[in-house]
Amino acid sequence: MNTANYEGLKKIxxxxxxxxxxxxxxxxxxxxxxxxxxxxxxxxxxxxNNIAFNIWLSLDYIHKDGKTFTEKFLEEKSNxxxxxxxxxxxxxxxxxxxxxxxxxxxxxxxxxxxxLTQKDFSLLEPELPxxxxxxxxxxxxxxxxxxxxxxxxxxxxxxxSSKHDFIKDVLRDFNLTRRxxxxxxxxxxxxxxxxxxxxxxxxxxxxxxxxxGDLEFYRISxxxxxxxxxxxxxxxxxxxxxxxxxNNLSNIVESYFIDxxxxxxxxxxxxxxxxxxxxxxxGFIGVKRELISYIKTLKLYFEFLSKKDNSFKSQxxxxxxxxxxxxxxxxxxxxxxxxxxxxINLSYYISDMLNSDSLKLLRxxxxxxxxxxxxxxxxxxxxxxxxxxxxxxxxxxxxxRTKIISKAPNQRDFININFFYHLALELEILTIDNNKxxxxxxxxxxxxxxxxxxxxxxxEYLSTKGFVLNVLNFKKDFSKKEKNDFLNKLALMNPSKKxxxxxxxxxxxxxxxxxxxxxxxxxxxxYSIYEENFIKITTLGKKLTNYVLQDxxxxxxxxxxxxxxxxx
Numbered sequence: 169m170n171t172a173n174y175e176g177l178k179k180i181x182x183x184x185x186x187x188x189x190x191x192x193x194x195x196x197x198x199x200x201x202x203x204x205x206x207x208x209x210x211x212x213x214x215x216x217n218n219i220a221f222n223i224w225l226s227l228d229y230i231h232k233d234g235k236t237f238t239e240k241f242l243e244e245k246s247n248x249x250x251x252x253x254x255x256x257x258x259x260x261x262x263x264x265x266x267x268x269x270x271x272x273x274x275x276x277x278x279x280x281x282x283x284l285t286q287k288d289f290s291l292l293e294p295e296l297p298x299x300x301x302x303x304x305x306x307x308x309x310x311x312x313x314x315x316x317x318x319x320x321x322x323x324x325x326x327x328x329s330s331k332h333d334f335i336k337d338v339l340r341d342f343n344l345t346r347r348x349x350x351x352x353x354x355x356x357x358x359x360x361x362x363x364x365x366x367x368x369x370x371x372x373x374x375x376x377x378x379x380x381g382d383l384e385f386y387r388i389s390x391x392x393x394x395x396x397x398x399x400x401x402x403x404x405x406x407x408x409x410x411x412x413x414x415n416n417l418s419n420i421v422e423s424y425f426i427d428x429x430x431x432x433x434x435x436x437x438x439x440x441x442x443x444x445x446x447x448x449x450x451g452f453i454g455v456k457r458e459l460i461s462y463i464k465t466l467k468l469y470f471e472f473l474s475k476k477d478n479s480f481k482s483q484x485x486x487x488x489x490x491x492x493x494x495x496x497x498x499x500x501x502x503x504x505x506x507x508x509x510x511x512i513n514l515s516y517y518i519s520d521m522l523n524s525d526s527l528k529l530l531r532x533x534x535x536x537x538x539x540x541x542x543x544x545x546x547x548x549x550x551x552x553x554x555x556x557x558x559x560x561x562x563x564x565x566x567x568x569r570t571k572i573i574s575k576a577p578n579q580r581d582f583i584n585i586n587f588f589y590h591l592a593l594e595l596e597i598l599t600i601d602n603n604k605x606x607x608x609x610x611x612x613x614x615x616x617x618x619x620x621x622x623x624x625x626x627x628e629y630l631s632t633k634g635f636v637l638n639v640l641n642f643k644k645d646f647s648k649k650e651k652n653d654f655l656n657k658l659a660l661m662n663p664s665k666k667x668x669x670x671x672x673x674x675x676x677x678x679x680x681x682x683x684x685x686x687x688x689x690x691x692x693x694x695y696s697i698y699e700e701n702f703i704k705i706t707t708l709g710k711k712l713t714n715y716v717l718q719d720x721x722x723x724x725x726x727x728x729x730x731x732x733x734x735x736x
Contacts, residue, residue: 174276174294181313184253188226191245192237201225220366223309223321227263228362236261256313263311263320264359265366267334270304273297282310283331284338285354286616292316299323303457305331307369309362324369327376328419332451332612334372336541338365339615343534347567350527354616394418400472416465423452436473440466440486448500449599451609456498463491508595508614510621514715519620521708526691529584530622532566534615536588539565540598541607552600553579554589568689580641587686590638591629626690627712630683640682654683658693658705659713666702669695 226237233240238257246254268289271279276294281287289310300306300323307324310317326334341364346352349360358365394417401410421435424443444462447453453462470484490497522530539562548555554562559582563569570582579586592598597611614622629635636642661667684703687693692709696702705713 174292177314177316180250180252181256184249184256187245187249187253188238188241188257189222191241192222192226195240196225196237201229220309220322224362224366227260227309228359252314259312259314260320262359263309264355265307265309265362266358267326267331267338268306268308268310270296270300270302270306272302280310283335284358284616289317291318293318296323300325303455304328307334307365326369326372330372330376332609333375334368335612337368337372339534339612340538340541341368343531343538343615346531346534350524353618397469397472401468404468412461413465413468416462417469419452420462420465423450436470436480436483438466438483440483440490444490444497445500448497449606449608449610451612453501454609456501459494459497459501463487463494467491508617508621508625510617510624512621515618515620515624518623518708518711519618521711522619522623523691523706523708525688525694525706526623526708527619528567529626529689529691530619532568532584533588533591533622533626535565535567536562536585537592537597537607537611537615540592540605541611545605547600547603547605548578549603551579552603554585554605559585583685584689587639587689590634591626594629594632594634595625623690627692630686630690631716635686639686642682655713655717658687658709659717661703661705661710663705663707663710666700666704669697669701669703 228236230236231240235243238261242249242254242257249257266285267283268280269283271281271288273279273296276292278291278293278296280289280291282289283305291310296319305326305328306319307326308322309320311320312318313320341361342352342354342357345357345361345364349356352360394414397417398410398414401413405413420438420443424438424446444453444459447462448459453459467484467487470480470487473480474484539558545554545558547553556577559577559579560572562585563572563582566584568584570584572581574581579589589598592611593600595610595614597608597614599606599608614625617625684693684695687709688695691706692712693706694704
């Protein structure tokens with residue numbers, strides 16, 4: 169798009185936006201709106217954020233008649249608008265705020281990834297390269313304007329070091345919100361609860377300012393070698409590269425030392441292997457280019473130190489070795505980039521079939537993970553299980569709480585939590601290190617999946633040996649025949665019919681009470697062992713059971729389990 173056309177587009181946008189704002193301020197009691205916010209959203213109280221407030225007010229604020237001001241304006245003042253102005257407002261109704269990664273610039277366009285929905289967009293933003301670099305993150309509103317996607321209103325920079333705190337807080341709020349709004353998707357959440365994101369962004373930046381104050385204190389009063397290192401770099405490389413390496417070193421201090429209560433004096437003695445493994449697992453380093461950049465920074469840093477003090481020569485040799493053979497860490501990044509191998513076709517196929525039981529289980533697993541994220545858990549010495557106090561707290565947070573009879577319950581007494589624990593370890597979304605349970609980057613990737621994608625991972629886990637040995641506590645040889653018999657009997661059941669427990673053989677009945685509990689948890693079947701004594705397969709259970717047994721193809725090669733894998 170040439171400059172004249174782009175400027176013409178921007179003028180139309182500005183004109184119709186002014187008309188909309190004028191309509192709103194003539195029809196709204198602004199003080200009442202601010203009272204509704206109740207001082208909770210300080211981001212909007214900063215006069216520098218007036219544009220963001222006005223755009224939120226026009227697009228997301230719901231009037232008492234259930235409509236946004238943009239919708240009301242289009243209904244009441246449509247005759248005063250040109251076709252292009254009306255189209256701009258119609259397209260903007262679907263806009264929402266999110267966190268975006270700047271992927272690549274291409275002339276007047278930029279490719280961005282919505283980090284929270286994992287969707288890619290091509291935006292018409294010819295002036296953005298002057299503001300934000302590739303690989304950086306922005307918090308902004310995205311929407312269409314005359315068939316072109318672009319950012320609407322303010323574009324707020326989010327430092328890389330704060331990205332994961334922001335995402336974790338959003339995911340925590342999203343999962344808490346879903347408890348009251350069943351079936352809420354991430355896209356719906358971003359649109360309906362955008363105010364929450366403004367609040368989280370504001371708190372993230374406030375926390376960053378506090379940390380940077382701490383960091384500046386450390387740098388000035390405790391560690392003057394930063395300035396010496398910067399002077400050393402100025403003699404070797406250009407100004408932009410110097411800035412990159414100083415920022416990298418500052419990020420290491422902030423994220424690895426201050427956040428983990430380590431002393432900054434330990435920086436020269438950093439365990440390099442442990443740091444790179446932590447940085448990838450925690451998500452501090454997320455892509456290969458970041459890994460190479462941090463390796464270069466530490467290489468230059470220990471080169472500088474070794475020239476000052478020969479005792480740092482061994483550290484310099486270690487980082488040299490890592491720089492020459494970084495494949496171990498690149499491979500680890502690649503495994504995290506792939507995260508989960510999910511059959512997208514099957515995910516789409518079952519997306520409308522997930523029932524209340526399956527959705528409840530997904531929400532509870534999310535709550536379990538968010539609890540772990542909030543605090544590192546010390547595990548029991550004997551089996552590395554979750555301790556009783558944490559078990560009781562987690563159980564109280566779940567929608568499907570386990571009723572505990574034992575006066576001294578252990579992890580296996582909490583059916584859902586024990587299932588979640590072993591599932592999370594199997595999926596590698598939780599990590600055990602030094603008998604502590606940690607939330608890692610892959611857990612964040614899991615939480616960002618669609619419900620149907622998450623469900624496939626839980627369903628696949630039922631086929632693993634880990635499930636049989638760790639959750640069911642069966643012997644391997646004992647489980648093969650029963651799984652085969654159980655699945656075949658399920659596949660012959662009709663979702664509209666109830667069956668007696670006698671439908672299963674005596675041997676199969678033992679298996680039923682072991683496997684059936686988890687099939688019910690996943691919404692695959694229902695049963696009662698009390699007054700009515702019945703077994704019933706759900707529509708979801710019928711579809712998936714047939715799929716497993718028949719290895720049915722939904723249009724492309726699937727990686728989902730088949731019966732052969734299930735019974736081996």
